[in-house]
Amino acid sequence: MTPTPLLPLDQAHNAARVGGKAAALARLLRQGLPVPEGLVVPVGTPESAVPILVDRILAWAEGRAPYGLIARSSAVAEDGAAVSFAGMYASRFTPAHSGPLHAAITEVRSSALQPTAQAYARAHGITAALGMAVVIQPALRPTASGVLAAEVLAGRCVRWRIEAVRGLAEPLVSGTQTGEVHSGLRHTAHPVQPAEQRIILMPGAPDELRLPPGEWTTITGVNQDETLAKIKTSQEGVLHLHTPTPWAADPVLSEEHRLALLDSAVVAAAALSLERIDLEWAFTADGTLHLVQARPLTRPLHEARATGRHCEDGWTGIPAVAGTAAGPAVRIGEGTALTGAVLICGALGPEAAGALLEQPAAVVSTTGGPLSHTAIIARELGIPCVTNVKAATAIPSARLIEVNGTEGTVRPVAGIPEQRTERARLDGAAVVLQRLPATAAHDGRAATLLLHSPAEHHPVLPTLTASAEHGTVGVLIVDEDVATPELPGFQVIRLKSLGRLLWPVDGGDVPETLVTVDPNGRVLHSRGLHD
Amino acid sequence: MEPVWNGMLTCDYERSRPASTLLEWDLYTTSLIAWPRVLLEDPTPYGRLRRPGIVDIDEPVHLRLVAALEKFLSDPDRVRDLADRTALHREQTASALDQAEQALSDRDVKAADEAIGRGTAAFLKVMSAHIVNWLLPEQQWEDLLSQVLSSRARARDCTLALATPNRTGHLLQAHRLLLEAAASIRDGRPLALAAADVSARAGTLYGAGSPAAAAMPLEDPDRAADLLRTLSSSADPESELASLTGSLDRSAAVREAWETAALLAAGGRPGQLAAVRALSTALAWAADSEERRKELRHRYLSLVRRWCTAREHDATRVTTPDLLALGDGR
Numbered sequence: 001m002t003p004t005p006l007l008p009l010d011q012a013h014n015a016a017r018v019g020g021k022a023a024a025l026a027r028l029l030r031q032g033l034p035v036p037e038g039l040v041v042p043v044g045t046p047e048s049a050v051p052i053l054v055d056r057i058l059a060w061a062e063g064r065a066p067y068g069l070i071a072r073s074s075a076v077a078e079d080g081a082a083v084s085f086a087g088m089y090a091s092r093f094t095p096a097h098s099g100p101l102h103a104a105i106t107e108v109r110s111s112a113l114q115p116t117a118q119a120y121a122r123a124h125g126i127t128a129a130l131g132m133a134v135v136i137q138p139a140l141r142p143t144a145s146g147v148l149a150a151e152v153l154a155g156r157c158v159r160w161r162i163e164a165v166r167g168l169a170e171p172l173v174s175g176t177q178t179g180e181v182h183s184g185l186r187h188t189a190h191p192v193q194p195a196e197q198r199i200i201l202m203p204g205a206p207d208e209l210r211l212p213p214g215e216w217t218t219i220t221g222v223n224q225d226e227t228l229a230k231i232k233t234s235q236e237g238v239l240h241l242h243t244p245t246p247w248a249a250d251p252v253l254s255e256e257h258r259l260a261l262l263d264s265a266v267v268a269a270a271a272l273s274l275e276r277i278d279l280e281w282a283f284t285a286d287g288t289l290h291l292v293q294a295r296p297l298t299r300p301l302h303e304a305r306a307t308g309r310h311c312e313d314g315w316t317g318i319p320a321v322a323g324t325a326a327g328p329a330v331r332i333g334e335g336t337a338l339t340g341a342v343l344i345c346g347a348l349g350p351e352a353a354g355a356l357l358e359q360p361a362a363v364v365s366t367t368g369g370p371l372s373h374t375a376i377i378a379r380e381l382g383i384p385c386v387t388n389v390k391a392a393t394a395i396p397s398a399r400l401i402e403v404n405g406t407e408g409t410v411r412p413v414a415g416i417p418e419q420r421t422e423r424a425r426l427d428g429a430a431v432v433l434q435r436l437p438a439t440a441a442h443d444g445r446a447a448t449l450l451l452h453s454p455a456e457h458h459p460v461l462p463t464l465t466a467s468a469e470h471g472t473v474g475v476l477i478v479d480e481d482v483a484t485p486e487l488p489g490f491q492v493i494r495l496k497s498l499g500r501l502l503w504p505v506d507g508g509d510v511p512e513t514l515v516t517v518d519p520n521g522r523v524l525h526s527r528g529l530h531d
Numbered sequence: 532m533e534p535v536w537n538g539m540l541t542c543d544y545e546r547s548r549p550a551s552t553l554l555e556w557d558l559y560t561t562s563l564i565a566w567p568r569v570l571l572e573d574p575t576p577y578g579r580l581r582r583p584g585i586v587d588i589d590e591p592v593h594l595r596l597v598a599a600l601e602k603f604l605s606d607p608d609r610v611r612d613l614a615d616r617t618a619l620h621r622e623q624t625a626s627a628l629d630q631a632e633q634a635l636s637d638r639d640v641k642a643a644d645e646a647i648g649r650g651t652a653a654f655l656k657v658m659s660a661h662i663v664n665w666l667l668p669e670q671q672w673e674d675l676l677s678q679v680l681s682s683r684a685r686a687r688d689c690t691l692a693l694a695t696p697n698r699t700g701h702l703l704q705a706h707r708l709l710l711e712a713a714a715s716i717r718d719g720r721p722l723a724l725a726a727a728d729v730s731a732r733a734g735t736l737y738g739a740g741s742p743a744a745a746a747m748p749l750e751d752p753d754r755a756a757d758l759l760r761t762l763s764s765s766a767d768p769e770s771e772l773a774s775l776t777g778s779l780d781r782s783a784a785v786r787e788a789w790e791t792a793a794l795l796a797a798g799g800r801p802g803q804l805a806a807v808r809a810l811s812t813a814l815a816w817a818a819d820s821e822e823r824r825k826e827l828r829h830r831y832l833s834l835v836r837r838w839c840t841a842r843e844h845d846a847t848r849v850t851t852p853d854l855l856a857l858g859d860g861r
Contacts (some may be wrong), residue, residue, distance in 0.1 A: 082713065105578075106746070193783075212536060212537070212539065212541060212587065213533035213534075213541040213543065214537050214541050214543040214545065214581065216532065216584045228742070230543070230545075230546050232534070233533055233534045233536045234536065235536075242546060245549075271829055297769070305589065319687055319691060320691065321691055322691050322692065324686035339575055346854075348702060348736065349702070349738070349739070350701070350702045350705035350706055350709075350736050350737055351701055351734070351737060351738075352702070353705070353706030354703050354706060354771070357706075357771055357774055357775060357778075369664075369665070370669070370690075370691060370694055371664050371694055371817055371821050371824065372821075373700065373701065373702055373821065374847070376694075376695070376696060376700040376818055376821065376822060377700055377703055378701065379691065379692070379694070379695050379780040379782055380696075380700055380778060380779055380780070380782045381703075381778045382694065382781055382782055384780060405682050405691070406687050406688055407684075407692075422670055431687060432791055432795050433791060433793055434787050434790070435787075451791055451794060451795070476795075476796070476798075478797075478798035478799070478804060479801075479804065480795060480801055497798075497799035497801075498798045498799045499798055499799065515792045516788055516792040516795055518784075518785055518788040518789070519781055519784045519785060519788065523792075524685070524689075524788055524789060524792035525680060525685075525792035525793075525795055525796050527795065529797065531799075
């Protein structure tokens with residue numbers, strides 16, 4: 001019996017057998033570009049043959065894969081000139097053990113049958129079966145990785161965009177993290193946009209993967225600087241590490257890295273006969289650049305949507321104080337008046353109380369939740385607030401932003417929208433309160449109902465004086481098990497589904513609508529007397 | 532809290548509070564492990580200490596206790612009882628700290644030891660009430676209010692308004708003290724007296740970090756006097772006080788309006804009515820726990836630091852077992 005072929009990556013010529021990704025990588029390898037070595041499980045390999053291949057892969061991986069292996073999709077239609085299938089198929093990190101490796105290969109192969117991939121294929125007029133090969137490579141432990149999109153002309157990148165994160169690029173590609181952005185046009189490099197990366201993903205060595213969250217492990221940065229990083233968790237062979245504090249403000253890539261990437265893009269584009277190229281790349285601790293994927297850029301660069309979240313999309317956090325307001329972003333200590341502005345801050349101390357009394361329009365905090373001290377002081381002062389907007393540090397001062405404290409969102413706006421107050425129309429309604437205010441409201445209400453609370457002994461029951469000042473005043477008892485208070489001059493009216501009402505015998509008809517209003521007169525809730 | 536890993540959750544104060552002393556970590560981890568006993572009278576420990584600052588909790592224990600907490604917080608009578616017990620623990624802490632302060636001032640070492648031991652035991656219970664803020668069933672409450680008020684946005688607005696403390700939060704309370712002191716100086720009160728008062732009542736709250744290892748700036752009455760001198764001569768403390776009081780009255784009115792709205796909406800459905808009363812009490816309790824705990828924590832840490840100085844102990848190495856052993860607190 002002929003052994004089932006397992007192709008070395010550098011011999012993966014035939015895209016119909018090895019898929020688009022493997023074929024492109026093989027071409028780069030043949031041009032001497034730095035592609036990690038690998039093996040290919042070809043299209044059409046029967047499932048029964050996989051166990052034998054797994055044994056052969058593991059023998060090959062001996063001594064090559066200190067951080068395990070990665071099984072990557074390489075579909076026949078993948079990485080084409082018109083369609084990329086980017087993000088449609090699976091890639092899996094796996095320890096170099098037979099069971100997990102077999103499972104990873106099976107999972108990658110079966111990702112060809114995923115409904116999203118099939119729908120994508122149909123949408124692009126691909127009706128043939130989606131043949132799937134699998135590329136197996138040693139997992140890299142990158143110091144930095146990312147994507148590069150470039151338009152290449154006359155041996156030079158004339159327009160480019162690089163997005164980089166520390167560690168693996170997966171969170172960048174999936175859009176859960178914002179990478180450091182380098183971009184440029186011809187000879188001009190635009191200012192670098194910093195990354196927003198709180199978690200670094202890296203393949204782990206077996207002893208690291210046995211460490212529980214909270215332990216420390218040593219990692220190497222792009223400048224070969226070693227530091228300790230705390231483990232957040234680990235799963236499927238990948239460590240999730242909290243970004244070490246000293247690294248948080250450091251750039252991910254140097255200019256030297258950027259130039260090396262652009263040079264590689266030019267060579268790779270030539271090797272693949274492309275004018276627009278999309279590369280995935282990684283630097284490892286020894287400073288080596290690795291190209292892990294290359295494909296045609298299927299859209300012009302200026303249309304390519306950035307991965308990750310960016311300023312234009314706005315930011316989300318935790319709703320902390322209801323209300324919407326807009327104003328220019330300011331920070332304490334900038335010498336700018338806070339009145340009508342949006343205060344960007346971290347956790348506030350009592351020193352900030354005076355500033356908050358200047359009545360900023362809203363507060364955006366980088367930390368905390370709805371019960372944090374910042375949220376509570378904003379609530380006490382009636383200032384809309386969103387907390388835990390980690391990326392708020394990147395909001396430039398003076399930029400106009402709108403804060404929605406109910407939704408927990410912050411977004412840039414072109415102007416400050418006019419504030420509208422929903423004044424209630426109370427004509428004919430009874431307003432339900434827990435206590436009578438010091439001064440009577442003249443808002444057109446037909447009556448005031450005091451809500452009787454069994455625990456707090458509210459309300460102070462209406463008196464003739466109160467009724468004289470506040471108009472008709474009754475008592476609403478919504479608790480079934482509360483005794484009806486004796487109140488001379490009041491009758492008890494049983495409501496169909498709301499409890500009982502103590503109503504002045506000379507109070508006339510009971511209003512059909514009951515409402516509650518906030519101090520601005522906005523109706524918070526309304527219901528019919530017999531609902 | 533880190534995500535579940537091998538059937539275990541990890542609470543890592545070593546990461547979230549890297550500058551803490553051993554005592555600060557101890558206060559968090561000890562009270563975290565003890566919250567089921569303090570809140571629910573359930574003796575099950577919430578996890579185990581891996582090392583100072585890190586607690587590991589088995590997922591089944593976590594799930595069972597969080598479900599028990601959710602059920603507990605849906606009963607208005609039990610929530611009121613919890614709020615009363617928490618207030619009692621705060622009073623016990625404050626009383627012990629007053630006595631320890633007096634004993635330190637009198638150089639009565641034995642009385643100071645005993646009061647700090649009692650204060651530590653009481654304060655750990657205050658911390659237990661605060662520490663479960665992040666375990667509150669906020670989503671379930673929002674779901675319930677969405678049903679009651681027929682709107683997710685209104686439910687969220689209502690939940691947020693209900694999370695207003697019953698008593699002024701510590702940031703505005705400290706600022707109010709400062710403004711009142713500044714106003715009193717304009718009325719002729721001696722600066723030194725006003726400064727000493729501010730320093731004693733709010734001095735531990737101003738400044739970055741905590742007073743565990745080093746004094747906060749306004750613990751020094753001279754620094755408080757400098758601030759008050761500036762405030763009383765350049766600002767208008769009276770109108771600022773009036774503005775502050777107006778805002779506080781308004782936020783209390785907003786809270787009451789939303790509570791009334793939710794009760795009116797739930798009226799006629801006894802189960803929902805009870806649940807709304809319970810969550811309303813629980814949210815105010817949680818906000819109060821957050822605010823009052825902060826004041827007591829800073830006061831406690833400052834006092835222990837000064838006690839360490841008097842007793843020639845290292846304030847960065849002292850632990851809760853050391854302090855509990857001083858009194859009858861164990």
